[in-house]
Amino acid sequence: xxxxxxQRSAALAALKKAFEHFAVTVDEGSPNxxxxxxxxxxxxxxxxGTPVCGATDNQGVTDSRVRYELHMENAQFALPITLxxxxxxxxxxxNITLMKAIGxxxxxxxxxxxxxxxxxxxxxxxxxxNTYNGKLGCDPAQAGSGPWNYGFGPISWEAVTFTAWANALxxxxxx
Amino acid sequence: MTLAPNLLNMVVGDTHAIEALGSSGQSLTGxxxxxxxxxxxxxxxxxxxxxxxxxxxxxxxxxxxxSADVTVSAGALPTGTVLWSNPGPGGCVGNIVPAVPSTNGxxxxxxxxxxxxxxxxxxxxxQTAWSAxxxxxxxxVPDFNGGLVVANFLDSDHSQLAxxxxxxxxxxxxxxxxxxxxxxxxxxxxxxxxxxxFLVQNCDTCQQRSVVGINSSGAGYAYVPYRTGxxxxxxxxxxxxHVNWHLKLPRISSGGxxxxxxxxxxxxxxxxxxxxxxxxxxxxxxGTLLTWMMGVPGSPDQLLFGTALTNGTxxxxxxxxxxxxxxxxxxxxxxxxxxxxxxxVWTDPGNGGDAVQLMVAFDSxxxxxxxVPGDQPQIATEDGGVIGQTGVTYDGNGIATxxxxxxxxxxxxxxxxxxxxxxxxxxxxxxxxKTLWAQLGGNPSSKGTAGREWDFKLVWLNxxxxxxxxxxxxxxxxxxxxxxRQVDATSQAATIGSFxxxxxxx
Numbered sequence: 171x172x173x174x175x176x177q178r179s180a181a182l183a184a185l186k187k188a189f190e191h192f193a194v195t196v197d198e199g200s201p202n203x204x205x206x207x208x209x210x211x212x213x214x215x216x217x218x219g220t221p222v223c224g225a226t227d228n229q230g231v232t233d234s235r236v237r238y239e240l241h242m243e244n245a246q247f248a249l250p251i252t253l254x255x256x257x258x259x260x261x262x263x264x265n266i267t268l269m270k271a272i273g274x275x276x277x278x279x280x281x282x283x284x285x286x287x288x289x290x291x292x293x294x295x296x297x298x299x300n301t302y303n304g305k306l307g308c309d310p311a312q313a314g315s316g317p318w319n320y321g322f323g324p325i326s327w328e329a330v331t332f333t334a335w336a337n338a339l340x341x342x343x344x345x
Numbered sequence: 346m347t348l349a350p351n352l353l354n355m356v357v358g359d360t361h362a363i364e365a366l367g368s369s370g371q372s373l374t375g376x377x378x379x380x381x382x383x384x385x386x387x388x389x390x391x392x393x394x395x396x397x398x399x400x401x402x403x404x405x406x407x408x409x410x411x412s413a414d415v416t417v418s419a420g421a422l423p424t425g426t427v428l429w430s431n432p433g434p435g436g437c438v439g440n441i442v443p444a445v446p447s448t449n450g451x452x453x454x455x456x457x458x459x460x461x462x463x464x465x466x467x468x469x470x471x472q473t474a475w476s477a478x479x480x481x482x483x484x485x486v487p488d489f490n491g492g493l494v495v496a497n498f499l500d501s502d503h504s505q506l507a508x509x510x511x512x513x514x515x516x517x518x519x520x521x522x523x524x525x526x527x528x529x530x531x532x533x534x535x536x537x538x539x540x541x542x543f544l545v546q547n548c549d550t551c552q553q554r555s556v557v558g559i560n561s562s563g564a565g566y567a568y569v570p571y572r573t574g575x576x577x578x579x580x581x582x583x584x585x586x587h588v589n590w591h592l593k594l595p596r597i598s599s600g601g602x603x604x605x606x607x608x609x610x611x612x613x614x615x616x617x618x619x620x621x622x623x624x625x626x627x628x629x630x631x632g633t634l635l636t637w638m639m640g641v642p643g644s645p646d647q648l649l650f651g652t653a654l655t656n657g658t659x660x661x662x663x664x665x666x667x668x669x670x671x672x673x674x675x676x677x678x679x680x681x682x683x684x685x686x687x688x689x690v691w692t693d694p695g696n697g698g699d700a701v702q703l704m705v706a707f708d709s710x711x712x713x714x715x716x717v718p719g720d721q722p723q724i725a726t727e728d729g730g731v732i733g734q735t736g737v738t739y740d741g742n743g744i745a746t747x748x749x750x751x752x753x754x755x756x757x758x759x760x761x762x763x764x765x766x767x768x769x770x771x772x773x774x775x776x777x778x779k780t781l782w783a784q785l786g787g788n789p790s791s792k793g794t795a796g797r798e799w800d801f802k803l804v805w806l807n808x809x810x811x812x813x814x815x816x817x818x819x820x821x822x823x824x825x826x827x828x829x830r831q832v833d834a835t836s837q838a839a840t841i842g843s844f845x846x847x848x849x850x851x
Contacts, residue, residue: 175640175648178805181803182803185801185803189801191483191484191504191530191531192483192484192799193484193486193799194799194800194801195799195800195801196801196802196803197676197689197800197801197802197803198673198691198802198803198804198805199702199802199803199804200702200719200802200804201804201806203702203721203734203800203802203804204800204801204802205799205800205801206799206800206801206802207801207802207803207804208801208802208803208804209804209806210803210804210805210806210807211806211807212807212808238807276803277803280803284801326504327504329502329503329504330503332498332503332504333498333503336461336482336483336484336498336503337460337461337462337480337482338439338461339461339484339799
């Protein structure tokens with residue numbers, strides 16, 4: 171279970187770091203807890219024929235989907251680690267760096283999708299690059315993106331999204 | 346122009362203030378006021394007038410083209426009735442935050458516009474006392490003097506901190522300004538009851554984090570836990586370095602003096618990667634309560650759970666499971682004045698099922714008092730109980746005593762507001778909040794922090810990756826593998842294995 175613990179710890183750390191400037195508490199939760207959620211699910215979600223790491227239906231919703239499997243694959247590429255046999259894949263579960271990279275990717279994608287619960291287009295448009303504001307940020311093989319999503323680069327919102335977050339989260343929240 | 350409040354529910358014999366506001370929220374005078382039926386609601390000759398409920402019925406109050414609906418009832422207003430409604434800044438309210446009562450402030454709550462660019466101080470009777478610009482605000486925290494502390498971003502780079510300003514509680518003017526160091530970002534903003542504003546500042550040029558105290562005037566403290574390590578020499582194995590790690594808690598006073606409280610020490614072999622997460626709240630005016638989870642040194646697949654209570658510069662540490670099957674550190678959430686506290690923890694149900702989150706109550710020594718599955722503490726109440734996120738109310742023994750329809754925003758004066766509007770509601774809540782929200786830092790729990798933070802959750806619902814390594818690419822057989830992904834596995838080995846620093850903030 172060490173691999174699971176490492177992934178979850180890295181994911182939570184990445185998500186917390188994404189919101190460290192703001193009045194936001196980030197924690198693991200269960201369905202329908204907290205104000206907003208990123209739900210980690212199994213497989214690849216197709217969006218216009220392209221597999222995506224995460225999805226959010228509309229601005230204003232409180233749940234997003236983060237697809238586990240694609241992060242598992244992309245983290246392998248980002249490091250990079252080449253696996254040839256099924257035994258290699260099994261052994262990879264004890265690769266601490268890979269497990270942390272998978273978790274970091276999931277946490278960063280979760281931050282991105284939580285952003286879309288507040289902003290789609292204005293405040294957070296998906297054609298920007300180089301931060302986890304970026305459209306293809308989860309895929310380290312795509313031009314304009316990079317392996318930063320898996321723990322190799324600076325974690326920062328682009329200015330326009332940082333500002334949008336600041337305005338949306340200002341004053342905290344209370345009910 | 347609008348009237349504030351623009352909706353009122355009154356009982357015969359009540360009196361209530363009303364005002365007219367201009368487009369920027371300024372109070373207007375010299376208008377002609379009228380009531381549609383003075384036998385139901387009469388107006389005084391003041392400017393603006395005071396309303397008096399004379400008899401049951403409904404009237405329209407007008408002034409300068411704006412109007413307000415007023416309904417008068419003969420008897421007590423039922424639970425859920427809107428006592429008054431204020432249109433709020435720009436007619437769209439993003440959120441409201443309780444103001445701390447003070448002779449130096451007039452607000453009961455602060456209302457932020459939907460775009461976050463404006464804040465209004467709303468009084469307990471629904472009037473707008475003042476408006477202020479928050480269009481450059483990164484975060485805003487009510488202080489304990491009736492005002493607001495605002496962290497503002499830099500125009501040229503919105504991720505950088507420009508200044509910390511304090512908005513006066515009486516009229517909202519900028520009472521003081523701290524100009525941040527060039528290139529600074531900040532992590533955490535704590536407003537102490539004594540007036541000191543603490544922030545952890547990080548800047549690119551100085552390559553270090555520092556704790557900054559602003560407007561220091563008392564004897565408060567801020568706490569910043571961090572982990573540091575040293576290399577005593579020797580190896581755990583071939584090329585595996587032995588490290589002694591230390592969890593430390595610097596305590597910085599309002600005057601800038603600092604102590605470092607040692608919390609926990611452990612040896613580790615570089616490579617075991619014992620992750621560390623340290624939630625912390627204040628501890629009944631004496632210090633802090635912090636918890637952590639880490640791998641057991643030498644056997645990182647096993648989990649170690651710690652709790653530390655600090656008092657002054659000393660700490661009492663307990664390393665033990667709090668509940669059977671514990672899978673996470675205890676996250677302390679609310680604490681009562683006697684030092685007892687309520688938090689959450691994840692547990693393994695032991696039947697192969699998903700982890701279960703428990704709400705756990707502790708006494709002041711950290712001993713478990715009771716647990717409740719499937720809920721999270723939101724508000725500690727005067728009777729020693731707690732209100733859960735589900736709206737269930739629990740007494741001091743964790744026994745469910747009722748269910749409230751919705752969690753309202755409660756001001757420090759005990760007034761209840763509908764979140765998303767500036768509407769004061771007749772509530773069935775009989776227990777005033779004892780502690781609204783405890784926040785990382787030095788705020789004494791007797792007053793807590795006005796307003797709670799947003800709560801974002803990462804929810805693990807996947808089975809893939811939990812029991813099986815599904816999804817790894819196998820080179821080169823996997824047909825999905827891009828050609829450009831066929832890379833040398835060793836090319837970045839040096840980067841992967843390097844550790845740039847032995848000291849890190851938490």
